[in-house]
Amino acid sequence: MQPVFRTFPTRRYSLARGISALALLPLSVSLTVVAQEPDGGHNAAFQPGNLIVSRSVYDNSSANVQVGSTLPPGCAQTTGGCGAATGAPNDGTYPFVWNNVLYDGSFGITSKIFLDQLAPSGWRISTLEVPSVMNAGTTADQLVTSFSSKSELGLHLSHDGKYLTFMGYVAPINVLDVSNSNTPGVVDPTNPDGQSFYRAVAKVDRNGQFSFTETNAYSGNNGRAAILIDRGGKRFFYTSGNAGNGGNPQPNGVILGAGSQYIVEAMQPEAQQAPGTPSPLASFSVTQLGAPADKVGKDDNFRGMTVFNNVVYITKGSGSNGVNTVYFVDTTGTACPSGTGVPSPKAALPSAPLGYDPSTLQTTGLPSNMCILSGFPSTPNKTATTLSYPFGIWFADANTLYVADEGDGYAGGADLFTHAAAQSTAGLQKWVFNATTKTWVLAYTLQNGLDLGKPYTVRNYPLGSNAATGLPWSPATDGLRNLIGYVGRDGTVTVWATTSTVSGNGDTGADPNKLVAIQDELKNTGPAVAANAHFVTLSSAKFGEVLRGVSFTPGTDAGRDDWH
Known part of the structure; x- marks a missing residue:
């Protein structure tokens, strides 16, 4: 089936009119093209130098949920148990449907994925819909997201820049609780969600042609990001995510399928694939820091990732276990004898899965081959007095790292907005490397223009407070999630990012959010x-929409080793 792009009328846009002080227009002509096939890609649907934003749209139908239905689906066949006999309190009408999470902690609904091609100024050029189906049993290639799962649909270019990759579920749209379902090859009987669906990596080229690779990883939870690597014709993905939705101890497959994975690209359609046991890429344990062990496998609750100078970097920013911080995969085995360090200049990209001893998985978990990047938080979440919430990361150069911090997501009382506004590290953090001490130092956090904690209006959204939570429906920005950046020849850094939110919604992951951009001076380290830097809103999700990942289009060469 040929991909169908929905195109939008082009127009001449003025930066002065459209995005105030953010001078993005020169960027659209300064980005160059990665070497392509002989035709040069002139007829390609994705044009180099543009952005792609992943967007999901909820199919707003009351029939999606039956009031009084017992959830999660299939719970009676598990040892995890079902929700109260009263059943789901709300039908499928948006946004009230998300109040069902107060009854069913696994609640979610699958939805379509769209890839919006934008000019760097935010003007939408075209939209490509990811293949999906309405009914189970269809053999066509397909992929969906869980609409309210805020950590999903991170976008990354392949290491050679020719493909865009992301993760989702092999399931129809409008299916309940898929994000906490098991995978077919890794079933946890203690998971109250009794369903099984494969997770999958999507790969799309400049012409909008998709292929998918299924996996049994991330059973009980979700895959969040993927990067395609090609080494001598051997093609595989590095991925990040989380696994497990049941009791303790977790099955071996859940432990193996958590965190960061090494997934060999499949060459067959989904219907012909037969995924095997998950193959981990990397793992971390707080015991490396001298702390008592957490629940096996739960330190590896990862989300953001990038590849820079032959090193894989990964973030953790949620969950009560492990450490919320920035990590790297140590392929030398010498970079961090005490759990923290910096990559060795001799480091090479991982070319095989992490080896492990099956007999010790239940007692000590996977061997640790990850380090906390020196200077970043290293106190385990269970004992830390303050936490960070890193999400997307991007290296402007070897000594400058931008980190999107999504904020703490507090929605526990009427002070939710003032709490969000008072956060000092939510937003875009700039870290610089101190070559003398071999540590990274937080220079400052960019927040101006994000309007943290300031409620904004969404057309057709309910007014007042949500009766289920007693808090306002209107969302406010709480921080940033995924990001991408570019360094201009004059040293001006431009960063695009999607926002996180806080509100009185039953599930704030379903709030309409924004795409924002800001410019910074690469050499500056002074607050x-x-x-003087100021965020500008380039695009806003509408009623029933969410924005997730952001990347450059396939074929774009941003002039740096890292533009994933």
Whole structure:
């Protein structure tokens, strides 16, 4: 089936009119093209130098959920148990449907995925819909997301820049609780969600042609990001995510399928694939820091990732176990004898899965081959007095790292907005490397223009407070999630990012959010100069929409080793 792009009328856009002080237009002509096939890609649907944003749209139908139905689906066949006999309190009408999470902690509904091609200024050029189906049993290739799962649909370019990759579920749209379902090859009987669906990596080229690779990883939870690597014709994905939705101890397959995975690309259609046991890429344990062990497998609750200078970097920013921080995969085995360090200049990209001893998985878990990047938080979440919430990461150069911090997501009382506004590290953090001490130092956090904690209006959204939570429906920005950046020849850094939210919604992951951008000076390390930088909103999700990942289009060469 040929991909169908929905195109939008082009127009001449003025930066002065459209995005105020953010001078993005020169960027659209300064980005160059990665070497392509002989035709040069002139007729390609994705044009180099543009952005792609992943967007999902909820199929707003009351029939999606039957009031009074017992959830999660299939719970009676598990040892995890079902929700209260009263059943689901709300039908499928948006946004009230998300109040069902207060009854069913596994609640979610699958939805379609769209890839919006935008000019760097935010003007939408075209939209490509990811293949999906309405009914189970269809053999066509398909992929969906869980609409309210805020950590999903991170976008990354392949290491050679020719493909875009992301993760989702092999399931129809409008299916309940898929994000906490088992995978067919890794079933946890203690998971109250009694369903099974494969997770999959999607790969799309400049012409909009898709292929999918299924996996049994991330059973009980979700895959969040993927990067395609090609080494001498051997093609595989590095991925990040989380696994497990049941009791303790977890089955071996859940432990193996958590965190970061090494997934060999499939060459067959989904209907002909037969995924095997998950193959982990990397793992971390707080015991490396001298702390008592957490629940086996739960330190590896990862989300953001990138590849820079032959090193895989991964973030953790949620969950009560492990450490919320920035990690790297140590392929030398010498970079962090005490759990923290910096990559060795001799490091090479991982070319095989992590080896492990099956007989010790239940007692000590996977061997640790990850380090906390020196200077970043290293106190386990269970004992830390303050936490960070890193999500997307991007290296502007070897000594400058931008980290999107999504904020703490507090929605526990009427002070939710003032709490969000008072956060000092939510937003875009700039870290610089101190070559003398071999540590990374937080220079400042960019927040101006994000309007943290300031409620905004969404057309057709309910007014007032949500009766189920007693808190306002209107969302407010709480921080940032996924991001991508570019360094201009004059040293001006431009970063695009999607926002996180806080509100009185039953599930704030379903709030309509925004795409924002900001410019910074690469060499600057002083907060006073940084105070002049200001975020600009380029695009806003509409009623029933969410924005997730952001990347450059396939074929774009942003002039740096890292533009994933």
